[in-house]
Amino acid sequence: MKISARNVLKGKVVEVTKGATTAHVKIDVGGNTVTASITNESVDELGLAVGKDAFAVIKSSDVMIGV
């Protein structure tokens, strides 16, 4: 599937922490760590694990700018 989200950043999973329902997944994207808060279900379905290639996907309306 090709998606409308403007931001699809290639990286590698560096940490997966499952909670009761919500997991935090950290991806290294070119030296930056990007944290995603997703469902445990998604972690399982995508087979996310440390070392795996993955993309951080972010809709542009969810990106703010700071200066």
Added chain:
Amino acid sequence: MKISARNVLKGKVVEVTKGATTAHVKIDVGGNTVTASITNESVDELGLAVGKDAFAVIKSSDVMIGV
């Protein structure tokens, strides 16, 4: 101000396109282009312009993972 958003990615503005009310701002973050959809008002208040240093700020609950 220090913010709870987990993702604060340092970059440089490479494009600013204002619409009628909504602007699209592109930031180069270590070679990746990150697109933000923000208000024209914010562009003006932050003085965003090509070449300026800026951060892309993203709440972790707005980050998805793709594989």
Added chain:
Amino acid sequence: MKISARNVLKGKVVEVTKGATTAHVKIDVGGNTVTASITNESVDELGLAVGKDAFAVIKSSDVMIGV
């Protein structure tokens, strides 16, 4: 790409309205009309047009419940 977003609803594009920077795309999903607000850029890149098959993709943390 397989994505963590829990909601991927199959439908057909019934309306595309481009604005200055932001487009509104309506998809018929099993009789329900789902409206997406996305960038004009995405409309062009995905070649969205009336009659085309498409999916509405929604992260579960963006879904509220009403009763």
Added chain:
Amino acid sequence: MKISARNVLKGKVVEVTKGATTAHVKIDVGGNTVTASITNESVDELGLAVGKDAFAVIKSSDVMIGV
């Protein structure tokens, strides 16, 4: 209350899973399962339970398109 969110999809609750603070609620909307990640508090206040009629409510800026 009438709300600006463009997407108000009628369905029936098919699953409620409470976590430590965050619950996952699944609604059947015309054969599609829509998953919402909301607070446990909201589950209690709305009295959400399997079999109950409910709406999935989604702001159009939170809907992406995939093809």
Added chain:
Amino acid sequence: MKISARNVLKGKVVEVTKGATTAHVKIDVGGNTVTASITNESVDELGLAVGKDAFAVIKSSDVMIGV
């Protein structure tokens, strides 16, 4: 309709600015101005106009904390 969103703040519309597709609506909530970016369609359907009572509705997963 009763909604799961934890934040429903009562106020009064103080400004409505329509763009090509996206409108900015400002509500005074107890002295604070809250800005909403919604569709022009919603502005019309809700009959939003300066002076009208209205609520700002925000899902808790969309609220960040700054210190």
Added chain:
Amino acid sequence: MKISARNVLKGKVVEVTKGATTAHVKIDVGGNTVTASITNESVDELGLAVGKDAFAVIKSSDVMIGV
């Protein structure tokens, strides 16, 4: 850091509830209680605790209007 988010509401923390991965933080903003769902990590990094001054920060595209 100065941020593009249009809504930065000053208040005081009145409740902090940590879950397995996700915390709920309530801030009193001029008599209104605003609930934020953020990571436990952010609670720790910002040192959030009852009685502490804090801002609720909300992107305008995440604000809906109800009437």
